Amino acid sequence: MKKLINRPDDVVREELEGIAAAHSDRVKVSLDPYYVMRKDAPVQGKVAVVSGGGSGHEPMHGGFVGLGMLDAACPGEVFTSPTPDQILAATKAVSGGAGVLHIVKNYTGDILNFEMAADLAKEDGIQVEAVVTNDDVAVQDSLYTAGRRGVGVTVLAEKICGAAAEAGRPLGEVAELCRKVNANGRSMGMALTSCTVPAAGKPTFELGEDEMEIGIGIHGEPGRERRKLATADEIVEVLASTIVDDLPFKSNDQVLAFVNGMGGTPLIELYVVYRALDRFLKGRGIAIERNLVGSYITSLEMAGTSITLLRLDDELVRLWDAPVNTPGLRWGA
Amino acid sequence: MKKLINRPDDVVREELEGIAAAHSDRVKVSLDPYYVMRKDAPVQGKVAVVSGGGSGHEPMHGGFVGLGMLDAACPGEVFTSPTPDQILAATKAVSGGAGVLHIVKNYTGDILNFEMAADLAKEDGIQVEAVVTNDDVAVQDSLYTAGRRGVGVTVLAEKICGAAAEAGRPLGEVAELCRKVNANGRSMGMALTSCTVPAAGKPTFELGEDEMEIGIGIHGEPGRERRKLATADEIVEVLASTIVDDLPFKSNDQVLAFVNGMGGTPLIELYVVYRALDRFLKGRGIAIERNLVGSYITSLEMAGTSITLLRLDDELVRLWDAPVNTPGLRWGA
Amino acid sequence: MGAGYPECVSFVQGFAEAVAVNREYLTQLDAEIGDADHGINMDRGMRAVIPKVEALTDQDISGLFRTVAMALISTVGGASGPLYGTVFLQLSSSLKGKSEIELSDWAEAVLAAVTAVQARGKAEPGDKTMVDALLPAAQALREAADEGLALAEGLARATAAAHQGMEATIPLLARRGRASYLGERSQGHQDPGATSSWLLMQTAEAAFAKGN
Amino acid sequence: MGAGYPECVSFVQGFAEAVAVNREYLTQLDAEIGDADHGINMDRGMRAVIPKVEALTDQDISGLFRTVAMALISTVGGASGPLYGTVFLQLSSSLKGKSEIELSDWAEAVLAAVTAVQARGKAEPGDKTMVDALLPAAQALREAADEGLALAEGLARATAAAHQGMEATIPLLARRGRASYLGERSQGHQDPGATSSWLLMQTAEAAFAKGN
């Protein structure tokens, strides 16, 4: 295992200390329990937006705390959901009296821990609504399974709901908006390499020099299928057609196209992927109105990419364009 | 070789097509010859800032084109300086009558190609000043060598000179400012893994599981020294003390601390590095006034980091804080 | 003769040791169909449990298990944190007031714990989760108690049933938890949570059956 | 009898072939002390040269070399683009007006080319660059011409001198170009540019010496 770390057990704490040192202009970091919050929280009268999940997905979620996005983020250990006490403490710390939205990715652990925290927060008189993101089309969706994973759409939901909360919209509306973003977004990812969980010390899976995993999540878990390595254009064809056919996205739809790097893939390759996606969508008559290209929801140092498409309407475009000032995403401020 | 690409020979063109598709709101891309320019260029009466170099360092330089930073960037093939005709075409395209600053990293190839281009541009009546960055303390500096490489300081110089040009300052002043940034900045990098030049198809060097390269540049070249793998804290100690002792940075100096990822290193590790750097500088009485944490000057998918320190004064802080709106760096706009 | 407070403490300590010894094994099972952290998670949790348990003074079985539950919930995270937290929370409430655990008490408590886990996690038997080890163990305990067997024997049957349930997860297609994302690729792998649940039953047997 | 236009074309084509054949070799040498692109760079350049040369109609040696120079400058990039561009630009101006190249013409042209490369790149002999192959070659040509040797023999000496100069770069500490960043680690490796320059001399010999 080759990583820029000290001891595997200290990675998350030291990362948080790094964030605290680097971004004290915008965030405050609690080390016991772990959470990152807006420096100016609680913002009185504003709905607070809280998310969280395992670490190893940076900049998500801690890097998305700030004006126009999250009020707080709760990082768990690497790839491990945070615990209820963390989430409760963060929820209390940022609650400004107008209620708190929990944006939860659909993983058993995240669901259970956020549920427990929400129950405890409600006992403390804080109004909490939880919305679960589950946009990963690589996973079969069914009542009799855990359903789809929450992946790329989470980033977009955090931005858009953060903007709505900043604009003073009430909890019910912000939660409804979050459900709308989730309902209109779909994602799928692939990996060229595995990643190594620091505490495990070796790659989660092994891939041959000519193999790739299609349909991976963001926790180093193997994907749905192992295939022969293919070109960027072929990979995009597989990911994008699965995504487009699922919702389905239709001709004349306007979308936000999000090409995400898994952590170990450089930007030069993401632009090659974006080019292919742009061509693919043009071929389907789908118009890219907004885009995001970069490594925003990662899986440690995994090499690979994921594509997320979000169907846009005027409201979503306006909220996407609204100012955001976080370490990981910033414009208009 | 596992990369998200189509054919190795097409990587740079397809990357540029991806940039064109993604960022047509801010940049225009020429494919023959290759260059990226501000959409609103030439800005009449403004000094134009142009840089360039081999591809594979994304977002540098193409991702730094836009308001408050570069007017144009000329990407060469991967790790290969651009050619004079590219640089000349870009220089002409963005020249707004107030002269053009060429920011050139100190590599024989970049120097020679930019020199030729500047000669040709001057023949065409365009005033050109070239400033060479050479901030890499890993390289021995001497009249009898090619001198130090230009690395991380280049990013900072592009931002700061771009802001000065945007503020309407004349060519001589912008060039002088660039020399000042270079004179007050120092960098050093290290790698955990090699990278693979697409056309070469295999890693430039091989490193054992317990080895690292100290003092690498940004072209996959081996470093000054191969060492046993060490902790993040130890690595920062080596890089930062070499940097600090070189200028030297002194107690009570105010600096911009730039922790850069080499392309394959995830943000979680960069924050662990930033934490160590913060502690190291506190120990030396050096105050971090501004910082930048992320992968901004990369070496394809290399895992590793570089540290850049820039001594600040009020002028530099003001110019650093000025609005910038590029795909790779954005604030205040 | 049932299991008293000291046996309960050694059950908890035994589980911590078993998890520590099997940290890599559980993590490796999770690498195959999950995210390579189950052993790490459980070990982090049980290491946090031990000092808390050692600090207890009032020899209360229910309080002991509640302490274990709270420590797990606040240190493990993931799916297993709330689920094992639920197991111990339920053991705590089922055993409230008891100073000795007889086979029928333990059978009832474990059955209630599985029921609570199912209520939280919505897993049915056969979904390839810890339920597949815990439920057969609880049923074996129930039957052993109904048959009037000795505590030691009942515990041995529970361990055997958990072991069988654990092994029976191998061919299953996961329908809950992270392994479910793999679809058919989850088949042919043993569930990590079922494995740690078998360890739980095994350490209960080792601790409670001493001299019984 | 000197080398005429057809020989010059086959020199250029021969160099393109030699570079293509040695693409990996030159790149590997550059991987060791540079950035693993010298073969790729030169091959990209020479592949661009060929159609431009084939399109020429006026049988002018100076124009031919100027075409090569301009194609290299606008497609190679890196250090070798401007430097080999300079070599061919200088060959072009030294041979202006000539329709046949005699040994003394070639000696003068190659010497002027090395001088121009040194002016551009500031490399001294012994700095571990292409100069270390080109300069001995030029000197050998000069001496052979002074001794009144035949073209073929002069060219053979130049190739041998370039080869020796190339091999002599191995122990050198690089002081120019990318390899200089390695400091002492540059020692023990053959310079890629010196190697391509030896190929240049070798292909000139093969092309010009035909029947001479």
Ligand SMILES: Nc1ncnc2c1ncn2[C@@H]1O[C@H](COP(=O)(O)OP(=O)(O)O)[C@@H](O)[C@H]1O
């Ligand atoms: N819904 C559920 N009900 C019961 N057990 C579950 C459920 N989801 C997951 N598990 C158990 O949790 C185990 C995984 O735990 P762990 O790896 O620690 O958490 P995570 O899956 O969050 O990484 C699985 O092997 C399974 O036995």
Ligand SMILES: Nc1ncnc2c1ncn2[C@@H]1O[C@H](COP(=O)(O)OP(=O)(O)O)[C@@H](O)[C@H]1O
């Ligand atoms: N200043 C210089 N003078 C002469 N030759 C040089 C100089 N710098 C580099 N070279 C030659 O260029 C070669 C490297 O070329 P190449 O790899 O194509 O370019 P780059 O170094 O830009 O990647 C070196 O091996 C050396 O022979």
Ligand SMILES: [Mg+2]
């Ligand atoms: Mg987990």
Ligand SMILES: [Mg+2]
């Ligand atoms: Mg090069």
Ligand SMILES: [Mg+2]
């Ligand atoms: Mg797990």
Ligand SMILES: [Mg+2]
């Ligand atoms: Mg090179």
